[in-house]
Amino acid sequence: MPYALTEDGISVHYDVRGTGDPLLLIAGQSNSRHWWDWVRPYFAESFTTIAFDHRGTGASDKPEGDYSTVMFAEDARAVLDDLGVGRAHVYGTSMGGRAAQWLAALHPSRVERLVLGCTSPGGPHGFERGPEVRKALAQPDRGKALQALIDLMYTPGWNGPYSTVGDPDMPPYARRAHLLASAAHNGWDALAAIKAPTLVVHGSDDEFNPTANAPLIADRVPDSRLHLIEGARHAYFEEFHGEAGPLVADFLTA
Known part of the structure; x- marks a missing residue:
């Protein structure tokens, strides 16, 4: 199994499927690369898909200590480095979208086009899920x-x-570290620094990560467009793949 070694010495497991331009897929909180299992075959028809296990999940190392969305972004960069991929499309959903914000902002030369799905800027500007x-x-x-x-x-x-x-x-302990990393995310400044053309996608009925975050992100990223999947909840990309898959693929190949 292929592994990338991060700057802090963590082994991150990844796999590669498909042919075409590289597309890095970043999963949500407390999930491994299997987050993408249902939709990945569709993208692998046109793209070389790269998916990895976040630290703390799957076959990757599971260190104790604090995690952060910046750390997850750097883990993603380590995977690209290990593959010798200089520049890739990036599709991050939920907490993976938070990591993707940092990857695009901190390493703009590595991101060709960016898709931010069902995610949030976090911090004081983000809309949090309700108490219920x-x-x-x-x-x-x-x-x-x-x-x-x-x-x-x-x-x-x-x-x-x-x-x-x-x-x-x-x-x-890793599940809690993921939870705290996602909760501590504040990507407001990162969003404004993103230079890649960006598609923001969200389910119209998402209460897990409130839909109101989507227009916030789209307004903040300089070169972006917004699409809401009507009737979809948080896992829009899986349940509504018939709409979301072609939407994303068309954007990435534009």
Whole structure:
């Protein structure tokens, strides 16, 4: 299995599928590269897709200590470096979108076109999920908490798969480090520094990461456009792939 070595000595597992221009896929919080399993074959028809396990997930190292969205961005850069990819399209969703903001802002020469999906600027400018959502996700009954997460990700009409509900093998300390990294994200200044053409995508009915964050991001990134997927919740890219997949592919090949 291929691994990239980060500057702080962490091994990050990744894999490559497809042919065409490189497309780096960055998963959401507490998820491995399997976040992309349902939609990745579609993109692999036109792109060389690169997906990796965040530190703390999958086959990557799981160090203790603090994580951050900047750290996740640097892990992504290490994967590109290991592959010898100088410049790639980048598609990040949820917390992966927060990491993608930093990757594009701190390393503009590495990002050709950028897609920010169901994500947030964080910090004082971002819209946070409501107290009812937080309470539902934090309830002690793990089965009910999982169902609450599924209901936030997908509409009642979706019968699976459910690729976005977390890496079941994550150690608790790593899961908490992911949560704190995402919560501490403040990408407001990073958004203004992004030079890559950017597509902002969000589900119109997303309560997990409120839809109101999407126009904030689109207004902040200099060269951007916004598209809302009507009726979609947080996992729009999976459940509504028939709309979201061609939308993203058309933007990346424009």
